[in-house]
Amino acid sequence: MGAVYAWEVRKLLAQKRTYLGLAAAIVVPIAFVVALATQNGAGPTDIPLGRALRDTGLAVPFVVLFFMSIWGLPLVTALVAGDIVAAESHNGTLKTILTRSRDRGQVFAGKAAAAATYTLTALFAMVAVGVTAGVIEFGWHPLVSLSGTTVAAPTGLGLLALSTAVYAWPLLAIAAFGVMLSTLTRNSAASVVGTLLFALLMQLLGALPGTETIRPYLLGEQFSAWHGLLRRPTDWAPIERAAWLCAIYAAVPLATGYLAFLRRDVTGD
Numbered sequence: 001m002g003a004v005y006a007w008e009v010r011k012l013l014a015q016k017r018t019y020l021g022l023a024a025a026i027v028v029p030i031a032f033v034v035a036l037a038t039q040n041g042a043g044p045t046d047i048p049l050g051r052a053l054r055d056t057g058l059a060v061p062f063v064v065l066f067f068m069s070i071w072g073l074p075l076v077t078a079l080v081a082g083d084i085v086a087a088e089s090h091n092g093t094l095k096t097i098l099t100r101s102r103d104r105g106q107v108f109a110g111k112a113a114a115a116a117t118y119t120l121t122a123l124f125a126m127v128a129v130g131v132t133a134g135v136i137e138f139g140w141h142p143l144v145s146l147s148g149t150t151v152a153a154p155t156g157l158g159l160l161a162l163s164t165a166v167y168a169w170p171l172l173a174i175a176a177f178g179v180m181l182s183t184l185t186r187n188s189a190a191s192v193v194g195t196l197l198f199a200l201l202m203q204l205l206g207a208l209p210g211t212e213t214i215r216p217y218l219l220g221e222q223f224s225a226w227h228g229l230l231r232r233p234t235d236w237a238p239i240e241r242a243a244w245l246c247a248i249y250a251a252v253p254l255a256t257g258y259l260a261f262l263r264r265d266v267t268g269d
Contacts, residue, residue: 004110
């Protein structure tokens with residue numbers, strides 16, 4: 001699996017879409033800070049930490065995470081996850097790969113791990129750039145938590161790192177769904193679009209009236225689980241729920257894709 005994973009990473013580094021997604025993840029927080037710097041008045045007041053945007057640069061990545069969960073980061077994730085297996089079918093190279101001294105399980109695991117690595121790289125790159133741009137423009141100041149208490153800047157940075165890790169859980173579940181579609185459809189465009197539509201559907205269901213009973217268990221709702229880390233005392237309930245829910249949302253498509261990959265007829269690839 002390690003050899004397959006290393007090869008998949010090298011292939012990603014040679015593809016334009018890899019850098020397109022990373023560039024988008026990096027440009028968004030910079031553009032957000034530039035837009036704030038050229039405008040007067042307070043930041044968005046109807047989202048978590050929106051009021052604190054001009055008080056400390058540490059608030060910038062938190063707000064960007066909120067906006068990017070709607071379609072930005074799911075799209076960046078889908079660009080690679082939806083292509084990771086389907087590209088082999090399009091290029092007719094899957095048969096060649098499976099004749100090497102690697103079994104199908106190792107190939108699938110290496111591809112899934114490469115897709116997860118790309119997802120995490122894009123996410124943490126966005127957060128790192130957001131912190132840097134925010135601190136340059138608004139300074140390195142204490143952060144006011146969602147409970148109204150003041151948090152020292154170093155502690156706030158630690159909370160940002162933890163929040164980003166929690167935020168990664170539903171994003172990795174979307175990547176798993178993309179890998180499954182990439183395996184089942186054998187079509188990169190269909191897999192990318194299907195993965196993005198799945199992510200948007202999870203968001204839409206959470207916004208519809210009458211879905212209050214199922215809303216806490218929708219994947220889109222887990223993008224806000226990190227809010228619990230910014231409360232005093234820490235609210236662990238949404239974080240614990242996100243942990244097991246995202247594990248299920250990731251395990252089911254991965255298992256489905258894995259079984260399909262094991263049984264796949266590659267004579268036509």
